[in-house]
Each structure stands twice: as structure tokens, then as C-alpha cells.
Amino acid sequence: MSETASELAFKARELDAGDELAGVRARFVLDEAVYLDGNSLGALPAAVPGRVEDVVRRQWGELRIRSWEESGWWTAPERIGDRIAPLIGAATGQIVVGDSTSVNVFKALVGAVRLARLAGGEARDEIVVDATTFPTDGYIAGSAARMTGCALRPVTPAEVPGALGDRTAAVLLNHVDYRTGRLHDLPGLTAAVHAAGAIAVWDLCHSAGALPVGLDEHGVDLAVGCTYKYLNGGPGSPAYLYVRDELQDRFDSPLPGWNSHADPFGMRPDYTPAAGAPRGRVGTPDILSMLALEAALEVWDGVSIESVRTKSLALTDLFLECVAQYVPAGRVESLTPVPHAERGSQVALRCADAGQVMERLIEQGVVGDFRHPDVLRFGFTPLYVGFADVERAAGVLAGILRGGGG
Template identity: 85%
Template sequence: MSELTLRAEKLDGADELAGLRDRFVLDEGVYLDGNSLGALPANVPDHIGEVVRRQWGELRIRSWTEGGWWTAPERVGDRIAPLVGAAPGQVVVGDSTSVNVFKALVAAVRMARQDGAGERDEILVDATTFPSDGYIAQSAARMTGCALRPVTPAEVPGALTARTAAVLLNHVDYRTGRLHDLPSLTAAVHAVGAYAVWDLCHSAGALPVGLDEHGVRLAVGCTYKYLNGGPGSPAFLYVRRDVQDRFDSPLPGWNSHAEPFGMRPGYEPAAGALRGRVGTPDILSLLALEAALGVWDGVPVEAVRAKSLALTDFFLECVDAYVPAGRVESLTPAAHEERGSQVALRCPDAGEAMKRLIERGVVGDFRHPDVLRFGFTPLYVGFADADRAARVLAEVLA
């Protein structure tokens, strides 16, 4: 048994989060794709069975009130809020990440223009962003009459001008796992009178975000990665309390109306983060997410972050020890302050290598053209998993 394997056993034995693995449905393999789809929390199937049988099957329409369906978007939002550093009443759950990005970005431009400082006819977008965010930014720019300028996050401070209305940024780069400096970038954007919109898809549930602490006004994120909400589970929208009364959604719907059952032809937005709602929420997915969030009971996100960094450090050490020299190159920053909760390795034959890894029970994913991605979800991934994954990778690439 190698020194690294022995060390993995000791680290797992001392891990205060190790027992959380029992809260999930897992097999004997190594699941390192929680940055695409989180594992199934063990309590979800029975809960959803009860929702279907009793709330839908027996109570039927009464469940909108008696089952709490109507208030679920903000109730579940308040469950997510502490995981992203937000006080209650600022997070609403519903729709997809793309839809929420569109709401937030258009609202950001509108608020910047309401502030009355300058022409505000430009949107900056992260040039390395997930494609869908880029598509949404293009549409939002057309809708608001703005020019769209792609820049890397590092270039944002130098690219900001008095014409900048909004800036759409990713907290963690989906390809490389690079963590961007949310506090300083937010401050720079706000200093010129613009609004930052943060995409938290690869950071929510993986590390402390500190939305309230760092003065973020608008943020969105998915719930099916590190929050383990299930495939296609609804996304969340954060609207800081002090801008909620000016949040002008481009998608006003009856669910965000001040009197949703008044059925009036004129739209009057509800107070607070509720104006981020649109239409009828996806109740089954929403309640599955609510149950899934139970795995976080008693778990501080700071402890998750500490284990995440230790896991990714250890995995990189194992890769360096086991994998033949020159076969892979890490794209993930070595510095902790620049790293999310994944490791990205460049490999010339990455697609075939990942296929063979999965056949051997090590599940990560492949990003075109040459990137192997391994997501580390500390709630259910251990150090022995990291050691085994690196060993199998070495055998596949030998």
C-alpha cells in the first residue's frame, strides 16, 4: 500500500464530514461529476412519493395552501440563502438559470439607467462564460439597446466606463475551476455606477459566497450541482434587499403580481424578492429540491470549503505521483483563493480517456476539446476516492 493510500485512510478517518456520505444514494464507484449533477439525497424518493400520493393525489388543489405549494419559491429560497451568505427574504427559487440570468441582466440595465448617471448603453460579459449565459447576454443587449462587449474577468476593472450598465460574471469558470474575485470585481463594477450580475452555478454549495457581506446586488445559480436538487431542478435568483423595490423584471407574470388572484389586466409587482417569480412554479421539482437541502442540516459551508481544498490538493498530488509525466496538464489554479471545487486536466485524448475512466467506475466528465473535469463534492467524496480516481487515471493513460 502506497504512502498516499495510507494517508488517504488517515484523512478519511479524521474527516468530520465523512458521515454525510450516508445521506446519499451512491454505489461502489467514485462519483466526481457533482459539478454537473449532484448525487441523490437518500431522503428525496420517500418525500416525493408522499408529495405525489398525498399532496397531489389526495389534497389536490388544496395543496396550494394546505401543502404550502404557493409559498415554496421563497421558502426554499430561504433554505438556500445561508449557503450563499444571504439573509432571508432575498432569494426566490424558480425557472432555469438562463431565465433568471435574463431577468437579472435586463433588470440591472434598467436600474442603472434609473440611477441617471450617464448613457449606460453597454453590457460587459465574461468572455469565458458558459455558452448559455453568453446567448442570454446577446439577447438582453438587443432588447435593451446596449452594445455587448466580451472581456475576461481579469480585464473587467480596466474595461469599465461611465457607459457600462451591467456586467455578467461567473464566480467559478466551468471549464477550469478558476475562482474569480467576487468582492473586488463587485466593488469595481459598483464604483462606476454599473450593476454586477453573478452566476453562482459552480460555487453555490461548494464554498462561502458572501452575497450580503460583499454588497452583491444580483446573483443567480442552479441547484442541481453542489446543492443536489436533481436533474433540471429550479434555479434561484438573489435580489439584494435595498434594490428590490426597483427590480423591474422583463418577465412579469401572474405569480409576481401584488394581487395574483385579482386577475387585473394591469401589472403591479409584488413587494420584495417575490417580484422575481413569473408563472406557476414546478412544484414536484421544487419540493424535491426542498427535501434535498435537508442534507445540509448542521453542515457549515466553511467546513465544506476546507475539505474541498484539501481534497483537490490531495487529488492533484496523487495525479502528480501516479500519472506518467507529461500526459496531463492541470488547468486548475494551485492557489486556494483562485480555486473552486473541481480539478480540470488537459489531456490530448480526453474524450476517450473519460470513456475508459467511466467504464472503470470513476465518473467525471469531458469538455471539448481536451479537458477532463473532476468535481469534488465534499458531502460525499472522500480522500480514498481521490486516491483511487488518480490511480485509475494513471492506468488508463499509461
């Protein structure tokens, strides 16, 4: 081991020794691999298997239909939403859990256009969308535009302020870019959207559970996000929809269902939306995955999102430092911004043969992921990733890129 490598390995051990979140790792089911793919699928919280067994065997198996009341199934969407709320800077009563992120993007975006038109008239006929967004968001924005008679205007986040005008109805943005890990300016962009009289919709998939969001503080109108990344809810776990409190009585969901009716068991032919966050519900909640998510969120007991952010930045700082020292010059290029204010909780490296490199990394116990055509993505979940993990991952990457065994 070179002197630089020895110094960085020592630095990693020192950081681990002072890590206030180190003990949280024991709340997860993990092996010896360095798991840096929590930005795609979070690790399994240890409490989940037992909770799911109870839901299946006792609540469903024994109580059966009684569990809607006796086990709290009926109130789960709002109860779990309130559990997520402090992680994204929201007061209780503004989040409902259920459906997929895609479905919630559709609800939020069509609802946003309707809100804008209530305030500003039919002249609001344009939806602005992040041109670099995750593809599904773009697909849904296009569908929402067709449905509402709006023009779709894709621009980069940096171009958003200049693209806004009196025709803008809604703006859909990602808080963190899924390819590069770039953190966008939620407070500044939300203020610009509001100054134009439009409604701001934020996709929090790559920020919730990794960094403070501040939905209430910054006046965000609507937000959506998944729960299977940094919130560790499990594959396909239900997403959530945030509707700011003062907009709830005007939020008109394009997917009204019996579960969001003011009198759900009245089975009336006419629709009257429920008050508050429940009007974001649609059909019968997906109870098994929802209650698995509820158990998963227990790993956050006693953990502040601010401490997670502090560790996230330290982890990504160390990884970038190790990559710069270990990896042969010119072999990779970081796409992730260096300034903390512009960085999420992942590092993206451009690499000519990224697909093959990631395969070899996984074979050697470092799990990240690959994005076409040439991006290695590494997600850092501070609840269970340590500093020695980071130094080891950079060393294995360097070994592969030197043509060795890591």
C-alpha cells in the same frame, strides 16, 4: 504498490479518519463508483424519493388543489430560497426559487440595466460579460443587450476593471469558470463594478454549495444559480434569483407574470409587482421538482459551508498531488489554479485524448466528465466524496494513461 503510492494511500486513509463530514455521505444514494461529476449533476439525497412520493400520492393525489395552501405549495419559492440563503451568504427574504438558470440570467441582466439607468440615466448603454463564460450566459447577454439597446462587450474577468466606465450598465460574471475550475475574485470585481456606477450580476452555478460566496457581505446586487450541481436538487431542478434587499423595490423584471403580481388572484389587466423577492416570480411554480429540491437541501442540516470549503480544498490538493505522482510525466496538464484563493471545487486536466480517457475511467468506476476538445473535469462534492475516493481516482487515471487497466 510503490512506496509513494503506499504513502499517499495511507495519507488518504488518515484524512478520511479525521473527516468531520464523513458521516454525511450516508445521506445520499451511492454505489461503489467514485462519483466526481457533482459539478454537473449532484448525487441523489436519500430523503428525496420518499418526499416525492408523498407529494405525488398524498399532496397531489389526495389533497389536490388544497395543497396550494395546506401543503405550502404557494410559498415554496420563497421558503426554499430562504433555505438556500445561508449557503451563499444571504439573509432571508432575498431569494426566490423557480425557472431555469437561463431564464433567471435574463431577468437579472435586463433588470440590472434598468436599475443602472434609474441611477445613472440612458447613457448607461453597455453590458460587459465574461468572455469565457458558459455559452448560454453569453447568448442571453447578447439578447439582453439587443433588447435594452446596449452594446455587448465580452472581456475576460481579469480585464473587467479596465473595461468599466460611465457607459457600463451591467456586468455578468461567473464565480467559478466551468471549464477550468478557476475561482474569480467576487469581492474585488463587485467593488470595481460599483465604483463605475454599474450593477453586478453573478452566476453561482459552480460555487453555490461548494464554497462561501458572501453575497450580502460583498454587496452583490443580483445573482443566479442552478440547484442540481453541488446543491443536489436533481436533474433540471429549479434555479434561483437573488435580489439584494435594498434594490427590490426598484427591480423591474422583464418577465412579469401573474405569480409576481401584488394581487395575483385579482387577475387585473394592469401589472403591479409584488413586494420583495416574490417579484422575481413569473408563472406557476414547478412544484414537483421544487419540493424534491426542498427535500434534497435537508442534507445540509448541521453542515457549515466553511467546513465544506475546507474539505474541498483538501480533496483537490490530494488529487493534484496524486496526479503529479502517479500519472506519467507530460501526459496531462492541470488547468486548475494551485492557489486556494483561485480554486473552486473541481480539477480540470488537459489530455490529448480526453474523450476516450473519460470513457475508460467511467468503465472502471470513476465518473467525471469531458469538455471539448481536450479537458477532463473532476468535480469534488465534499458532502459525499472521500479522500480514498480521490486517491483511487488518480490511480485509475494513471493506469489508463500508462496503457494498463488502472
